[in-house]
Amino acid sequence: MHGPSRLASLRTLASLLLVTLLSGCGINNIPSYDEQVKSAWAQVENQYQRRADLVPNLVETVKGYARQEQETLTAVIEARAKATSIQVDANTLDDxxxxxxxxxxxxxxxxALSRLMVVVERYPDLKSNQNFLALQSQLEGTENRIAVARRDFIAAVQRYNTEIRTFPGRIWHTLMYSDMPIRETFEATSENAEQAPQVQF
Structure with missing residues (x-):
């Protein structure tokens, strides 16, 4: 093998070796973990949306038996409207x-949903209504799924943040991914917020 062709072969071999070394040293971990964070957040949003979708039927069912509880029902409707009006997607997740x-x-x-469930205790006919029982079961399941989705999101954020704060991820973050910030996690903002609300009777 002579000059130019040998040099080209050596360059090709060096390039392949470099690609192999880089792929094994975590260069892709940061964007991969970032995608996992976004995917985990999408699941959090899905479960909250599922809960929001249950609320109108729940309110209508309760209203049929407990019209005098208008204040509580209004509070649930208003809280749902506010919860669905605030959207956090992949673009605003860093805010x-x-x-x-x-x-x-x-x-x-x-x-608001917890207060509604307390009110329901006063209405035995409502508590035994099949539609209400089905909605109650779905709500309980959804609250559990919310807790799991939040836990998975927190774990994904922790993995991502750890990667960009430790070696060798810190180096790759400085060299290639400096525009990708430390991420906020989903903090509990109320007492016992990490636990799914109790909606069973």
Whole structure:
């Protein structure tokens, strides 16, 4: 093998070796973990939306038996409206103020639903209504799924943040991904917020 062709072969071999070394040293971890954070957040949003979708039917069912509880029903409707009006997507996930607003609105809806469930205790006919029982079961399941989705999101954020704060991720973050910030996690903003609200009777 002579001059130019040998040099080209060596360059090709060096390039392949470099690509192999880089792929094994975590250069892709940061964007991969970032995508996992975004995917985990999408699941959080999905579960909160599922809960929001249950609220109108729940309110209508309760209203049929407990019209005099208008104040409580109105509080649930208003809390749902606020919770669904604040959207945090992949583009705004890095905004701590927006994330806090979202969390607080969801907590307000959780509180309003808890108060509604206390009111239901006064209405035995409502408590035995099949439609209400089905909605109650769906709500309980959704609250559990919300708790799981939030836990998975927190774990994904922790993995991502750890990667960009430790070696060798810190180096790759400085050299290639400096525009990707430390991410905020989903903080509990009310007492016992990490636990799914109790909606069973």
């Amino acid at each position: 701590p103020a927006k994330l806090r607003q979202f969390e607080q609105a969801q907590d307000q809806l959780s509180g």
